[in-house]
Amino acid sequence: MKNQKRLENYTKDIRLPNEEIKKLLAESYYQQSIQKINDLDVTINHLENVFTDETYYLAMKVVPLLERKVLYLSYVENLRLNDICKRLKLQKKEIISLRNKGIVHFKNNLTTISKAQKIKRKGGDMNEGNQ
Numbered sequence: 001m002k003n004q005k006r007l008e009n010y011t012k013d014i015r016l017p018n019e020e021i022k023k024l025l026a027e028s029y030y031q032q033s034i035q036k037i038n039d040l041d042v043t044i045n046h047l048e049n050v051f052t053d054e055t056y057y058l059a060m061k062v063v064p065l066l067e068r069k070v071l072y073l074s075y076v077e078n079l080r081l082n083d084i085c086k087r088l089k090l091q092k093k094e095i096i097s098l099r100n101k102g103i104v105h106f107k108n109n110l111t112t113i114s115k116a117q118k119i120k121r122k123g124g125d126m127n128e129g130n131q
Helices: 002-011 018-039 054-061 065-076 081-088 092-130
Strands: none
Touching: 054 092, 065 081, 065 092, 081 092
């Protein structure tokens, strides 16, 4: 009880600047996000499991495996370029190229899948109207 009262006396006058509060909140949010990712079944071979949206999942699923590995190491494990090079036994320019190709493939896949879903929806609407 005595320790709690002493702690209250120390903490009652603590005032944090807004920037410090924002930083603490951002760190907390970041840690929660990382924990959510860790709770998923995400491995270096299954980056697509990060996505709950089916479109994003499918778009990542068809990105070539080596490109997915580079994206996983870059964005999920947050490794530096040198560390990725060592892990995959590739040169820096190869890693950079694979990461860029992975991003391009993902974006193109998203576009293609979105278009296909729109066509499918329109086709479904037309078929319903004919019945």
